[in-house]
Amino acid sequence: MRFVVLLRGVNVGGVRLVMSDLRSALTAAGYADVTTVLASGNVLLTADGDEASVRSDVEAVLRREFGYDAWVVVLTADRLAEVVAAYPWQTDEEVRHPYVIFSSDGRSTAELGALDGLDPAVERTAPGPHHVLFWEVVRGDTLGSVVGKASAKAAYKSTTTTRNLRTLRRLLA
Template identity: 35%
Template sequence: MTHRIILFRGMNTGGVRAPVSDLRAMAADMGLKNPCTLLASGNLVVESGKATDALEHDIEAAMEKTFGLKVAAMVRTPDQWASLVAANPFPDEAAAHPARVVAMVMKDGIRAGALDACRELAEGGECVEAIDDVLWFWFPNGQGESGIFKKATPRLLGMGTGRNWNTVLKLADMVGLTR
């Protein structure tokens, strides 16, 4: 058994609600060990021997059964998360303004043309890079004012969920990654 990081898309934002205590209880009922949540924004860390694809399927089915919610889940291993942390294309920006660097972890890869489309929407110094199955964003003026963030939908990008650099590092700490 090893840690698994589970990210839920849109959890406790946009009207999708599941109390974190109930989320941990659901994970325990599924046989997942030591479920821990980070914040109230769809971050769950468990111990499991299941493959990531199988765990994604099981978690999504449990979310629908337990809460009546169709929520996309992205599951990553500690090694995958370590690669994500190491790949950050905006390290200086992340050190100075960690809440303004966002890693969008994609469920089934980045949709063809998404990177170019995001770059066309960028304004005010915004940058976007694609590394493996992650879209990386630098929002110098914050997400709320971003031309990319206002118009980039799953239809354009593919299904994913974003976490700012602060959250990325906290999840790394939760699975015992050293930086």
Template identity: 35%
Template sequence: MQYIILLRGVNVGGRTIKMAALKSCFEENGYQNVQTILQTGNVIVQANEKNIAKLQKKAEAELTAAFNYPAKVLALTPEQLENIVRQYAFTNIDAGFHRYIVFTENGFEKQLVKDCGVLDKNMEAVKAGAGVVYWCVQKGYTLDSAFGKYMNKMAVKHFITNRNVNTLEKILAKCG
């Protein structure tokens, strides 16, 4: 089966993993047709594992051993990711905004949206989806927006990883 594996916290905050090393790690652990996309910890693999939760835990253990950090990943099928991207909540935004999807665990997306505080509606908007938060934010304010600051604070306590929708579309284009 084909899977997309999104690593959390790669090539940010002083943790650098070269994509060639990441690809080698997966290949050495028996994954086939390994592709990395961009420099942000996006991997497409073929694996025999049918249980996605087991695959996720296995990948985390392998990455932790190879790169000496407490790896956290999210594994998805291409169909799951395509469905998430297709449901992006903000369709009428102009080119002055980034489109992000924030991936969470255990229903945390609802709490994240509920507790993020008052947002400047001219700068950003958020909406909870199934296991994700859809977020649009004015370019240049991703880290300085109210939701961006809150999300970074919560990432210390919960699994959160985000990707630009453009990146996710590039990943999906490589699946097949």
């Protein structure tokens, strides 16, 4: 089965991985057709098993081979296609960033989606399929927004990762 593996905090938060090394490590661990997209921890691979077993194994490979506390979100390519197709807003990407926040536990995105104090002129959220939270924010306001600040908290480090809709479309291409 084809899986999408989204690594949290790679090449943006202090953890530096060379994508060719990442591909080699996952191939050596028995995964097939390993491809990376961009340099921010987006991996496509083929494996037997389910999302939970791939997640557990990939995290173990990353910890062993690269020596960091690795957390990933794993979903099938079909599920990613469902998420992208369900994005609820038409977005002018020159004005607003369209994001999807992924969760490995479902609780995290539910909490982020229930945050109070969102300024609708700046950001908006909507729940999506497969434990995701759709989030759209004015360009330049991502880190200072309510959701941006909350999602950066340590409580969400091991369970969430965020991707721009454009990156997700590239993963499906």
